[in-house]
Amino acid sequence: MSLLVEIRHDAPSLDLRLDLPEGAITSVVGPSGSGKTSTMRVVAGLWAPASGLISLGGATWFKSASGINLPPRDRSIGVVPQRYALFPHLTARENVEAALLHLPRARRTPRAEAALARAHVAGLEARYPHELSGGQQQRVAVARAIAREPRVLLLDEPFSSVDRSTRKHLYAELKRLHAELDCTVMLVTHDLDEAALLSSRLCLIRRGRLVQAGATQDVLARPESAEAARLLDYGNIFRASVVAHDRDRRLSQLDWHGVRIAAPIDDRFAPGQPVDWAISHAEVLPADAGAHFATENTVPATVRDMVTLGDDLHLRLSPDPAPALTLHMKVSRHVAFHRHLAAASPLLVRLTPSAIITMAPSDDADGAGRAHE
Amino acid sequence: MEWDAIRLSLSLAGWTLAILLPAGIVLARWLATARFAGRHWVEGLLALPLVLPPTVLGYYLLVAMGGTSSLGRWFQAATGTTLAFSFTGLVLASLLFNLPFAVQPIQRAIEAIDPDVREAALCCGMTSWQTLVRIELPLAWPGVLSAAVLTFAHTLGEFGVVLMVGGNIPGETRTVALAIYDRAQSFDAGAAGRMSLLLLVVSFATIAVSYGLGNRVPGTRRRR
Structure with a gap:
């Protein structure tokens, strides 16, 4: 039931195959321009490469050979974008409710509040994004991403816009949340320390190609090239x-x-x-x-x-x-x-x-x- | 005051707005988000009424609506009246010469929305339509408001195209702008002055009010 990602594309140049084990946090690490974010966008369904395959267990999300390309809403994903991309005209609660439009109106609010509580932002439901600190915005973005109870959580440099002390709290919260939710997490980052702290698997990529993948500690301790x-x-x-x-x-x-x-x-x-x-x-x-x-x-x-x-x-x-x-x-x-x-x-x-x-x-x-x- | 002309102008502006605003939103969104070859040709075509002399636009519209054109013949067969020199013809012309005023402000406003926000909406499970209604329009509404005000005010004031396509038929195509011209030509300075003042006040008020409302969008002013 792992998340399989195969991407081939010319510009930007991508040619890689990643295997993200179910229920684990896998970090995708590489320098700027290595194709990390493009890879995440392909998994999310925001961009279709020239060819490839994205599948989760038995479900195929993208398969160029068969012309399958599910839109983001038909993929069981939650996304925390790099700068959170909260909806600026909606309150924190409304931001999370926006991810729950598939539910009847009456069920959205309790679900949204539960997600906010899980992400430790209870009490701030009525605030607009510009009234929240960076760490609070990040938590609201996480609440919005987990509200639909996705099987795959995609995090794109989710800690890059918060200060160091907040970041440490958020690391701990992510680990706790992951243990509670038991979902497959793809963490895109350029920060090796972050990857070492959070993920059990690490995929090292550069120039759109996989350089090395394996258990995080093994990769860190034993580079193969x-x-x-x-x-x-x-x-x-x-x-x-x-x-x-x-x-x-x-x-x-x-x-x-x-x-x-x-x-x-x-x-x-x-x-x-x-x-x-x-x-x-x-x-x-x-x-x-x-x-x-x-x-x-x-x-x-x-x-x-x-x-x-x-x-x-x-x-x-x-x-x-x-x-x-x-x-x-x-x-x-x-x-x-x-x-x-x-x-x-x-x-x-x-x-x-x-x-x-x-x-x-x-x-x-x-x-x-x-x-x- | 020629109340008939004022009523006709308001009716023309109202119809134009009712038809053009939804169409303008769809068109503006397409232009703001789609990437395709030849885009600049489409944008150029839409902006043409801004630079073309109204008489040129009016002339082509008159030819297109006249009894010798297929559109004109079809309309006459269907309704028994001519399309040129009718209120319907005027609405059609008004839709065309207002296109840039309706589309451009909305397009700029939608383009100004952070693409990450639009993608976040898609990742939240929204359809493209839900993204437009729930995210893009609320964020772009100062642009929508500008489009509405500009279209409305511009329709009230348009002269050249209206004269070419509509003639100057009282109760059918004689708008307030034409009435002012007529009155001035016949040295009725009083009536021309009163109607001019009315247009001035109405145009100024709508634009000022729209500017005031445009500054009140929660959250959007304080973003990066």
Whole structure:
């Protein structure tokens, strides 16, 4: 009974197949222009691609081959648009009642009030949208979307227009609501943290194509390609070659510009083969005093520049074995202070072996570092 | 005062409004939301009465309604009277020369509605018709009001087309604008002045009232 989404279209270019398991929150994550919102509009029935298939369980909503294209009202959907799109001339209650026109007039008001109460906006029924805060507008939009008791809830960047503290409340409310309603949720977002917090499944898309899909934690922890790693904000993606597999230590030895790198064993790649490897900027650490270059996973580098972002310091390093590449690292400010980190100073860094991810080689390696510059 | 002419003008404006407003809403909505090739030709055709000299429009309408045209012959066979120089012919002409005044304000008002709001209505399960009646028209009603006022006031004041198509037949096609011209021609400054003042007051009042009402749409003024 999962929601199956297959879309092929030329402009905008889309060619993807998503499978959203029933009852789960699946986030569709990608940068701006990746086709997330277009995908959602196809599921909602607001736009028909050149070809494809949208089906929920046994029900087909869109099938280009058979000329089936149900209008939005015949699809069991509730939609929370990015800027909520509340009807400005209607009160909160009337906004929700507008989704209940299929019911006799007398039954609309109690249903609307129940939906508003569920979305935690009871008491604000008589207010117009412009009299509500951003968070309240979002809740009214959610109430309107769930009023029809849809089997699929489509959320398009639903938290992007509210402040951070409100957002945390709304995250919790969405989780609670999802547990109560037991519907299939498609959450479109560009925010990885949001996807990690809310969804059990994650579909990573870019340029209208599926890059990787799977359980959220798996995708976040194990990007399968340099492209996925880059979308998942792994700052460091490089090309190396496999030296050997050490089965006793469960490690693969890589050679990266003369530096010996140990990574969790990955015997898809034979010794001598090229391989891409990635590491998050938070897992590049200043090496312990006494460590030296010859040690595994230890890289001598020079600090190119550093930027303070809140409590953290983001550093760009030139690794001495390959100064043209950029190694990104993030350290807390007090560590930076104790280590006397400064621009142009040398720094020995250690790459946490368990945090290194190996991937099939692609054109995206090494380039990611440069793309940041 | 020529009360017959005033009554006729009001009747003509009333009929024009009653027929043109619903048609204008449908046409304006189509133009505001549909995307199709050759759209600018349709829009250009609709706007033509704004730039064409009324006598040119009137001439073509006269030809189209005359006894030699198929429309004129059909009308004469069906009713026994000519279409040109009749009140019905005048209404028909009035519908055409008022098209831009009825369609454009409504079209602009519907175009100004956030497309997300229209799509939200569809996702709420509304049909296209329900979306028009429950969402678009309430949000676009200052535009509808403008269209109504402009159409009404413009019909009261139209001169050239009315003269060409209707002639100047008392009780049938002699509108207040024609009556004013006649009176002025025959040096009856008193009657011409009184009727002119009446048209001035009525036109000014309707437009001022419509501007006042147009500012009172809940919610819409404060939106982004």
